[in-house]
Amino acid sequence: MERKLLKTLQSKHFSQILLLLILLVMGIVLSFLSPYFLTWSNFYNILDQTSVDIILAIGMAFVISSGGIDLSIGSVLAYSGIMMAFAMKAGIPVPLAVALGILAGMFIGLCNGLLISRLHLNPLVTTLGFMSIARGFALILTNSSPIFGFPNAFKFIGSGRVGPVNVPIIIALVIVIISYILLNKTKWGYYTLALGGNEEALRRAGVATHKYRTSIYIFCAMMAAIAGMITVARLNSADPLAGWMVETDAIAAVVLGGTSLSGGRGSIVGAVLACFVLGMLDNGLILMAIPAYYQKLFCGLIIIIALVATELRNRKEHRNFG
Amino acid sequence: MEEEKKQPFLQVKNVTKRFGSVEALRGVDLTVYTGEILAIVGDNGAGKTTLIKTLSGVLRPDSGEIMIEGKIYKELNPRLALDLGISTVYQDLSLVNCRDIATNIFLGREPVRHKFFVDKRRMVVEAQEFLQQLDMDIPEIHAEVGQLSGGQRQGVAVARAIRFGGKLLIFDEPTAAMGVQESAAVLSLIRQLGQKGYAVILISHNMYEVFELAQHISVMRQGKVVSTVSTSDVTPSDVVALITGAGEIPN
Numbered sequence: 140m141e142r143k144l145l146k147t148l149q150s151k152h153f154s155q156i157l158l159l160l161i162l163l164v165m166g167i168v169l170s171f172l173s174p175y176f177l178t179w180s181n182f183y184n185i186l187d188q189t190s191v192d193i194i195l196a197i198g199m200a201f202v203i204s205s206g207g208i209d210l211s212i213g214s215v216l217a218y219s220g221i222m223m224a225f226a227m228k229a230g231i232p233v234p235l236a237v238a239l240g241i242l243a244g245m246f247i248g249l250c251n252g253l254l255i256s257r258l259h260l261n262p263l264v265t266t267l268g269f270m271s272i273a274r275g276f277a278l279i280l281t282n283s284s285p286i287f288g289f290p291n292a293f294k295f296i297g298s299g300r301v302g303p304v305n306v307p308i309i310i311a312l313v314i315v316i317i318s319y320i321l322l323n324k325t326k327w328g329y330y331t332l333a334l335g336g337n338e339e340a341l342r343r344a345g346v347a348t349h350k351y352r353t354s355i356y357i358f359c360a361m362m363a364a365i366a367g368m369i370t371v372a373r374l375n376s377a378d379p380l381a382g383w384m385v386e387t388d389a390i391a392a393v394v395l396g397g398t399s400l401s402g403g404r405g406s407i408v409g410a411v412l413a414c415f416v417l418g419m420l421d422n423g424l425i426l427m428a429i430p431a432y433y434q435k436l437f438c439g440l441i442i443i444i445a446l447v448a449t450e451l452r453n454r455k456e457h458r459n460f461g
Numbered sequence: 462m463e464e465e466k467k468q469p470f471l472q473v474k475n476v477t478k479r480f481g482s483v484e485a486l487r488g489v490d491l492t493v494y495t496g497e498i499l500a501i502v503g504d505n506g507a508g509k510t511t512l513i514k515t516l517s518g519v520l521r522p523d524s525g526e527i528m529i530e531g532k533i534y535k536e537l538n539p540r541l542a543l544d545l546g547i548s549t550v551y552q553d554l555s556l557v558n559c560r561d562i563a564t565n566i567f568l569g570r571e572p573v574r575h576k577f578f579v580d581k582r583r584m585v586v587e588a589q590e591f592l593q594q595l596d597m598d599i600p601e602i603h604a605e606v607g608q609l610s611g612g613q614r615q616g617v618a619v620a621r622a623i624r625f626g627g628k629l630l631i632f633d634e635p636t637a638a639m640g641v642q643e644s645a646a647v648l649s650l651i652r653q654l655g656q657k658g659y660a661v662i663l664i665s666h667n668m669y670e671v672f673e674l675a676q677h678i679s680v681m682r683q684g685k686v687v688s689t690v691s692t693s694d695v696t697p698s699d700v701v702a703l704i705t706g707a708g709e710i711p712n
Contacts, residue, residue: 324578326571333568336557343519343555344569345540403559 154397158412165419173426181422189418190311191366192388196410197318198362199389205355206335206402207255207262211247212363212389214273216382219244219364221277224286224377233292241364247273248360252353277379285378297372307369319407331355335402391438392417394445401449470495470629470660476525478511485511487684493629493662498655500663500671503681504704509664510552513631517549518542546627550635554618558607562599563588565606566621592620596646611638619647629660648674668697680704
């Protein structure tokens with residue numbers, strides 16, 4: 140009996156199934172508590188708000204699956220957004236400005252990746268450093284005040300619609316599909332998980348592990364930069380303080396979604412579902428007029444619980460393999 | 462006549478390796494012939510694993526040369542060693558526990574479809590066929606390697622090395638965690654590999670295994686190969702004496 144329960148708990152899709160159940164229960168409870176919850180416009184609102192979180196969580200899912208972590212995503216989000224804003228203000232065409240902003244973000248990822256993979260620096264502290272560096276850049280460049288007013292073509296990315304669907308939702312959906320395929324069907328995804336599972340084994344199998352590890356940080360930074368693009372376009376404002384503490388939400392979503400904090404296991408679907416859970420929680424708290432700060436508290440708790448669970452699981456595995 | 466036909470596949474000359482103040486290898490010389498099983502024996506800490514890790518490219522030697530098929534290398538890396546035909550079953554097995562058997566067997570050499578997608582189906586089918594060929598008892602091909610027994614995990618590691626084995630196969634205590642039946646299967650496999658013309662290095666603590674399989678035995682002591690003998694010329698107790706330093710080379 141206990142064994143069976145343990146097996147279910149360790150099953151690959153357990154987290155995802157649990158998240159679906161949580162979503163369902165939350166949905167039912169919230170629709171009783173608030174007459175506004177179960178409306179199409181509210182549902183659509185959640186979807187729209189969550190799209191940026193999903194993109195951030197996906198980048199984080201790759202990094203955590205590979206046994207790393209990236210605390211710099213919130214700062215990269217702001218910094219990339221500001222680079223785009225500057226480029227557009229300088230009269231550079233929108234697509235080029237967007238590309239420049241995303242490349243600027245990816246450069247931070249490259250720095251993170253090279254230091255972590257080549258010099259074997261601690262990912263937590265390295266990305267903490269770049270979190271401060273990128274935020275510092277964003278504040279210095281803007282003199283700490285937001286930049287407003289962008290071309291319509293750019294604003295379309297944040298608030299435009301294709302048919303009935305908001306552009307950010309479409310971008311998030313495309314990224315989810317591509318990332319799912321990348322993680323589960325390509326060599327890059329296989330090596331991401333192998334890096335998290337046993338980096339030395341992968342190296343001994345003749346794989347240039349440092350290149351793959353670096354590319355994962357670049358990918359994560361690219362996701363943060365895309366999130367920055369959407370944020371700036373949506374608000375029509377590039378705020379140097381944008382994306383403050385989004386890394387906690389992203390990490391919480393990733394671990395809640397069943398990605399192992401010690402690496403080797405990752406789930407895109409789980410991360411997406413977890414973003415919806417957190418998004419719905421946010422939404423529910425607002426509808427019930429409870430300060431949204433409670434959501435931060437909840438995210439922090441999830442991270443700590445996931446850490447404890449990972450530690451206990453690792454101990455058990457160590458006992459098994461002596 | 463027979464002896465002359467055999468070509469050395471690999472020659473190690475005066476290889477040294479330090480870890481801080483510890484001299485793990487103090488000028489090792491070793492010759493491995495094609496079509497022959499060479500056993501390396503020695504006490505714990507004699508440098509056996511360090512030596513084979515320099516051959517598989519995992520460790521860089523501080524000095525010395527490794528000659529492979531006539532070409533001299535100062536150091537190898539895992540990719541180069543694999544490309545030169547050196548496959549290794551490591552003592553720690555080097556498996557990714559949270560991935561399934563097929564993924565582990567094909568690690569680093571995944572077949573792809575359309576240049577982009579890992580051909581998982583083909584990996585699973587081929588892994589299953591191959592494990593059956595090798596007579597290895599694997600209960601569930603989709604199982605994560607971490608869920609297998611110690612012997613089964615060793616089986617997966619051996620299968621991986623042989624699946625892509627080029628010319629030299631190195632086994633670092635391949636049967637340490639195995640049961641009687643499993644290790645018998647692996648040992649007969651190693652013997653067949655020698656007969657098929659592979660060069661084989663076998664590290665083992667088990668004198669029975671060594672005398673059963675190897676044609677030559679290299680004895681390591683304190684970071685050196687102190688002697689290399691023909692299995693037919695010595696008895697297990699001679700070899701034990703060489704390992705402990707109690708005896709000298711019998712002539």
